[in-house]
Amino acid sequence: MLAPQKILLVDDNYIDLFITRTFLEKFVGAETISTANSGLEALNFIKNINNGFPEIIFLDIKMPEMDGFEFLGEFEKLSDKRKTTCEIYMLSSSQDLNDVKKSYSNPHVKKFISKPISQELLKNLFS
């Protein structure tokens, strides 16, 4: 796919947010990178956005308030039609197969990526 311009990063770990943001800025050249520290924050962000509905969401699983799967559930419930063009990439340190399976069972999840992210991986995703 072409390099996405509007990206939402959802992670409670600021280091991981920093890493992902830096990789994306440096190698993908995304126009807008928004961040959220939990699923709930991400949901509120999406609900209140006017222009620039994210094309891609990088979603961590384990987060306080609302974890990744809970967010997926809420996201499913949204009536916003813009979500159909939104791709979700799970980005987690989990290697648990149950987590992988659960992720792929959601139609909006494009890929399950096991942390850490790397230059190579981004190249494969967006080239």
Place this chain on the structure above:
Amino acid sequence: MISAEKLVESAPFGLACFRIIRDSKNKLKGFSLHKMNPMFKFLFSFENEIIDHFKELNLQNVLEIFQKEDAPANYNQLYYSKVNNAWYNLDCWIADTEWLMISVKEKVETRISEDIFAKLSTQFAHLSGKDFFEAISAQIALILGIDYVFVGKLNQNTLSVTVLGGYAMGSQMGELTYELDGTPCQNVMGKELCIYPNDVQYLFPKDILLQEMGVNAYLGSPIMSKEGDPLGIIVALNREPFNTTNQIEQIINLFIDRVTAEMQRFKSEQSFQESQIRMKSIINTMAEGLVMHISTGEIVFVNHNAEKILGLSNSQLMGRTPIDKTWQTIYEDGSDFPGEEHPAMITLKTGIPQKNILMGVVKSNDQISWISVNSQPVFGENESVPNAVVATFNDITETKKITTHYKTILQNSIDGFWIHDKKGKIIEVNEAFCRLIGYSREELLSMSVSDIEAKETEKEVSEHMKKIISSKSDRFETQHRRKDGKIIDIEVSAKYIDFGYEYIVVFVRDITERKQYEEALKESEEKFRNLFNTMPNGYYQSVPEGKFIDANPAFIEMLGYQDLEELKQVDIKKTLYVQPDERDDILTHNAEFINQEENYRLRKKDGTAIWIEDNARYVKDEEGNVLYHEGICRDISDRIKFEMELRKRNSELDRFVYSASHDLRAPLSSLLGLINLAETMTTDENSEFIQIYNMMGKSVKKLDDFISEILDYSRNHHLPVASEEINFETEIQYIVKSLDYLNNGIIWELEISINGNNIIKSDRKRLKIILNNLISNAIKYLDSSKPESRISITVDRKENEAIITISDNGIGIKPEYFPKIFDMFFRATEKSTGSGLGLYIAKETVEKLNGTITSESTFGEGSIFTVRIPNKIN
């Protein structure tokens, strides 16, 4: 008196005069000779002994006659004088009440010789019946010189007379029967002697016989029985008138007693013969065979059935004795039945009747007739030794066939059995009994009951048998002595059977073992009771209605009750179960399953709940009806508590593992991300930073792998084994790709070959753990000194299993390390960067899948790991 004396002197015949002596009552008392003439004296010729002689003359008779009140005026008596061997007439009369006058006149014309008496005692003695009557008639006729004399018997209808024997004009009289009506004989039958000295034909004009015979004179004397009934008649007839009736009358009287005796004998002989004929016809028509033996044993009579049963004719049998060698008789066991033991012979010898003796008679056609013989002695009057014996017998061959059949069945009987006769002699015995008692059949057949009886004395045995015979059967326990001397306990069931011959059938069961069992049972019951009372587990019996019927102390204590009585009061349905519904479930289960183990909670007496593990079942009767419910149970409250605790811990551990996997990995992956990022920020590829970042990355990766392994291990233990179709190609490719970073810069080739078309089903996650470990080892230990490195993976998909072989030409394993490679935390090489968990986890996981893992390795050349995983497709 002068006249009487003068008469004696002047008489031309012998005459004597006796003075009558009277007693005080003027009764005649005796006579004394007063005077006799020479003629009288001559005829009696005993001058001095005349009185004595008169005594011989039976003067007493004369006295008696004249003593009677109705004494006749005179009395005639025939007198035989031995002086001149002649018969004289003695006439006696009383004269002037004072004198007895006796005249002797030689008036008998036909002299009766002495040999009449001789004939009576000798010639006639051996005669009987017709011969006798003829002979005596002839004799009388000759003595008296008359034409006809006969003896006739009065027939039963008393209307006619049949001549039994007679003399007619010098020859024997033919057979003749005549009606009495209108004959002089009719008068005789009125019990009187009748004499018609002349013209009898005129007196009895109806009597044609008299006319035919030209009879003029008639004398008939009745023959009377002792009881005074007329039996017959003796008649003397003459064509000329009788000269003297006296003489004839006296002669007839002389013979009449003898004739009467013969007549009586004749009559009883006749009725005897008649009854004999009747008897014979009865005997011949009777179903039994009958044979009469006389004292010598000779057969003198046989009936038809005897001929039939014995297969011999009357003439063959007559005169034969039981000892005769032509008989072939056998006992039931086939042994010879000696003639001396024939019941008839025994009875003859002992006088004791024999009953139901079984005897086999071998007939000429070799067929055997089995007969049951009874013998009855025949005694003569006042004799103690039998003079004959009557043997009767039945043909019981058919019955015996049935009995034999019966015996055959019994022979095959598992129980011991024997038959003995009334004396206790064993006559049949089956195999089972021989085995039981240790004697052979042949030995037993020569033995008696008392020979093997060990409890009762011979006398008691005999008494016992009598009891069995009278009561027909008995059942009792006793002891027998085996041939080897061992005493065995037995149960006896004896039956008295009469199949035409009598015997006692005895069934015997060895109860030694049973007795031992009973002992053992008692012991074992005691043991059980002990166990029951002391065992730590609870035991109970309850009925479906919801009451306990028995329980051991442990169970009572378990539920906190005082004693069994108190426990019995418990309403199982309502109060015992913490959840009363459970009881119904359990009962339903146990109706279907035997020994179903159930865990449930019961309430103790004090209300506290305990967990019970109950191993229970229904005890049913033969029809399948539930008798009671029994169970052995344990108080597992502690165990349940522990298990619940364990389950909690396990789930905590699972949660820990999960969060650990995340929480441990999260900072590691952040660190790796940062390293990745830092590397991108360095432009100089040879910079030392790059090398440092690289090393940092590898260290973190190693730590990450270790965590992954621990998680695998944990998962292997906790997750249930799944079954899904395995795509080996995809799985292997994926693993190889994800592990390539381990290669240490060595370039290597991969060969994958998947063989066989069978679909393999297994636990994919576990299979991945196994493959991951083996493949990562293969990559890690590739040999950099070798020009070409390769790893080949083959999978053989068989019907029942998958065989996975991973071989490499890596560094190999040193032989001394080889036995330990599957151990936990073992590292085979210094070069190893592994955790020492890899192969251990692989092995554990293979075993979880019920598979096997083997390896071979040559140090310096490479290793081969072979994994066999069962196919769970079925």
